[in-house]
Amino acid sequence: MSAAELSVAEREVWRLLATVPDPEIPVLSIVDLGIVRYVRSAGDGRLHVGITPTYSGCPATAAIRSATRAALDDAGHRDALLEEVLSPPWTSDWVTPAGRAKLEAFGIAPPAAAAAGPASQPVRCPRCGSLSTERISEFGSTPCKAHYVCSACREPFDHFKCI
Amino acid sequence: MSTPAAVPARRDRALNDALFRYLLRLADTSLVLGQRLGEWIGHAPALEEDLGLANLALDLIGQARLLLTYAAEIEGQGRDEDALAYLRDAPEFLNLTLAEQPNGDFAHTIVRQWLIDAWQLELYEGLAGSADTRLAAIAAKALKETRYHYRFSSGWLVRLGDGTAESRARAQQAVDSLWRFTEELFTADEIDQRMAAAGIAPPLGAAAERFGARVAEDLTQATLTRPPQQPHPWHGKRGVHTEHLGHLLAEMQHLQRTYPGVRW
Numbered sequence: 001m002s003a004a005e006l007s008v009a010e011r012e013v014w015r016l017l018a019t020v021p022d023p024e025i026p027v028l029s030i031v032d033l034g035i036v037r038y039v040r041s042a043g044d045g046r047l048h049v050g051i052t053p054t055y056s057g058c059p060a061t062a063a064i065r066s067a068t069r070a071a072l073d074d075a076g077h078r079d080a081l082l083e084e085v086l087s088p089p090w091t092s093d094w095v096t097p098a099g100r101a102k103l104e105a106f107g108i109a110p111p112a113a114a115a116a117g118p119a120s121q122p123v124r125c126p127r128c129g130s131l132s133t134e135r136i137s138e139f140g141s142t143p144c145k146a147h148y149v150c151s152a153c154r155e156p157f158d159h160f161k162c163i
Numbered sequence: 164m165s166t167p168a169a170v171p172a173r174r175d176r177a178l179n180d181a182l183f184r185y186l187l188r189l190a191d192t193s194l195v196l197g198q199r200l201g202e203w204i205g206h207a208p209a210l211e212e213d214l215g216l217a218n219l220a221l222d223l224i225g226q227a228r229l230l231l232t233y234a235a236e237i238e239g240q241g242r243d244e245d246a247l248a249y250l251r252d253a254p255e256f257l258n259l260t261l262a263e264q265p266n267g268d269f270a271h272t273i274v275r276q277w278l279i280d281a282w283q284l285e286l287y288e289g290l291a292g293s294a295d296t297r298l299a300a301i302a303a304k305a306l307k308e309t310r311y312h313y314r315f316s317s318g319w320l321v322r323l324g325d326g327t328a329e330s331r332a333r334a335q336q337a338v339d340s341l342w343r344f345t346e347e348l349f350t351a352d353e354i355d356q357r358m359a360a361a362g363i364a365p366p367l368g369a370a371a372e373r374f375g376a377r378v379a380e381d382l383t384q385a386t387l388t389r390p391p392q393q394p395h396p397w398h399g400k401r402g403v404h405t406e407h408l409g410h411l412l413a414e415m416q417h418l419q420r421t422y423p424g425v426r427w
Contacts, residue, residue, distance in 0.1 A: 055225060056304055057220075057224050057225020057226070058221075058225065086297075086300035086301060087304075137211035137212075139218040140218075
């Protein structure tokens with residue numbers, strides 16, 4: 001396989017992975033979530049796909065692994081290797097700009113820069129856009145979300161945690 | 164997994180065995196504490212705290228899985244994470260004695276959590292720079308989660324301590340009752356020393372100092388009093404446990420013990 005053909009195959013796999021949804025937040029693909037670390041060929045001529053877990057205990061990890069495997073198999077990439085990458089650890093900074101826009105449209109306030117630390121910036125209400133919001137709890141319905149309420153429109157909403 | 168294991172661990176059998184036991188100490192502390200927190204589900208004083216404690220439990224069990232999987236590989240006896248979690252008896256568990264203490268009231272659970280979070284914060288920070296790259300990767304990931312845990316538990320410690328007369332009395336009572344288990348955290352034995360000498364774990368002394376300063380500051384903020392340090396007879400990390408662990412394991416391991424090898 002030549003380098004040019006390979007890059008075509010790699011691009012194709014990236015496009016394919018962009019159709020695999022996150023099981024907890026299905027508007028996001030695993031590419032939007034920033035957990036696909038690489039798609040590349042190694043000396044063995046096989047495609048290597050690196051995926052990193054979000055939280056150590058996230059129950060979606062196993063579901064994501066099997067959905068990704070199924071998508072690769074269905075597209076004829078049965079010999080592609082799926083690898084778990086622990087280092088560097090996943091950060092919410094890797095959620096793509098497209099992913100952030102999808103989150104907000106879905107009603108989940110997207111994460112701010114993780115380096116700044118939690119609650120260092122005001123969180124904007126995804127419904128009315130007000131910055132006058134209040135944190136109810138750092139823990140929500142999934143490991144990646146915190147629980148907020150908007151002081152302007154009084155609607156509760158989820159905020160994607162900055163980690 | 165493409166992550167390479169520590170090279171020295173593969174060479175020296177005694178070091179390998181020490182690493183296995185060290186990994187079990189870390190893993191079992193997280194697993195047992197996670198199981199304890201799970202007992203709160205549906206019983207916490209408010210829905211937000213119910214979710215919070217469940218989230219903490221999930222992270223801790225996830226960290227335990229990563230550590231147990233690695234421990235099983237280091238041991239090389241064909242066991243996996245499930246065999247280590249479900250098919251070992253209490254004397255083979257090497258968790259800190261503090262982790263297995265019963266939930267008690269909410270203040271008790273918070274104080275236990277706060278002490279372990281503060282400790283894991285120092286430990287994982289050091290382990291993130293471990294010469295063992297696999298352990299360093301697990302620790303770097305766990306550290307991010309532990310920061311969230313610590314904010315939760317230290318925030319509640321202050322609210323309870325600096326709260327009503329009732330909440331303050333309960334928080335102080337929990338501190339007084341659990342403080343005796345803290346000495347074990349930073350009493351280094353030959354395994355801790357071996358890990359530190361190999362550059363796998365941070366030396367316990369420096370971590371203990373930072374832990375001490377951190378908890379002292381939190382206690383001041385919570386208007387609580389630090390009990391005197393006492394020599395401890397507790398040796399959970401050497402496999403000698405209080406009676407509570409056996410009961411916890413009986414529940415946690417019940418299904419695998421009753422139906423060996425059962426799967427979803």
